[in-house]
Amino acid sequence: MTIYGYRIPMMASLIVWCILWEIVGRLDLLLLFPPFSDVLVALGDVVNSRSFASAVSITLYSYAWGLGLAIVFGVALGFLMGTVPVADRLLNMWVNVFLSAPLSALVPVIMILFGMGAPTVIVTVFMFAVWIIALDTRAGVLHVPASLLEMARSFGASRWTTTWKIVLWAAMPEILAGIRLGVIRGVKGVVIGQLLVSIIGVGALFTTYSNNFLMEHFWALTLILFAFALTVGQLIALLEARIDYYAGARS
Incomplete structure (x- = not known):
């Protein structure tokens, strides 16, 4: 963003929101919004607590399994559809119905099928992430130029070789875009799964902080989750940029 010829970094908008948060908190307009400075102080308490380390390990386990299954199944489903x-x-x-449906309403059904524990959280993460990955993979496969496929056939390439060495790499920008969105949606899924069904991991911490009106700790934990989702998403975005050649070559 440029104002009067001066380039304003994107982080400036974040600073403005933090200042507004601090003002609202200092005015005591809402009990649920403590000052931002108090949240930053509570951030150290949350990270250094013993319960946080245990909650993170449980949450990352469920998140990694759910997201990993979503990537494998979503890419395979997208290739099949494409x-x-x-x-x-x-x-x-x-696939479009499940993508647009309120998946939070399905969590109780998942609980009945898989019980109250880590399997329910894994399935919840999977359900939140898999559909966007499948649709983006399908879009990438459908946009592979016919000339590339004709070239592969003219050189006698088998269907497997064409899929592995041409279609996969030509569709990689869309696949990574779907994975990046799936990563963010998966964070939402793991929190909802742990909060609504299995009161474990980060969900248990959210419940503890809200029940005891520790709103500084509640928002500090929320900031940690936001930072995690954005960091992983940005790492995948950097990977997208490194292989952007394939998208340019197709156009």
């Missing part, structure tokens, strides 16, 4: 027209006609509508 390469087999019949499968696309059968599955496309349902």
Whole structure:
């Protein structure tokens, strides 16, 4: 953003919001919003607590498994929809329905099927992340130029070789975009799963802080989750930028 010829960094908007947060907190307008400076102080208490280390280990375990399964299944489903027209006609509508549906309402159903524990949280993360990955992968596969496929066939490449060495890499920008969005949606899924069903991990900390009106600690934990999601998303975005050549080559 540029104002009067001066380039303003994107972080400036974040600083403005922090200042507004501090003002609202100091005025005691809302009990739920303590001053931002108090949240920063509580941030150290949260990170250094013994319960935080235990909660993070449980949460990362569920998140990693759920997201890993979502990536594998989502990419495979997207490839199937992008390469087999019949499968696309059968599955496309349902994938879009699950993507736009309020998945939080399905968490109690998942709890009945998988019980109250880590499996429910893993499935919740999977459900939140897999559909956007599948749709972005499908978009990438459908946008692979026909000239690349014709070239592979002219050199006698098998279907597996064409898929692995041409289609996969040509669709990689969209696949990574879907994974980046899935990473962020997966954070939402792990919190909802631990908060609504299995009161474990980060969900247990949120419940403890809110029940005891420790709002400084509550918002400090929220900031940690936001920072985690944005950091992982940015790392994937950097990987996207490194392979952006493939997107340019297709256009």
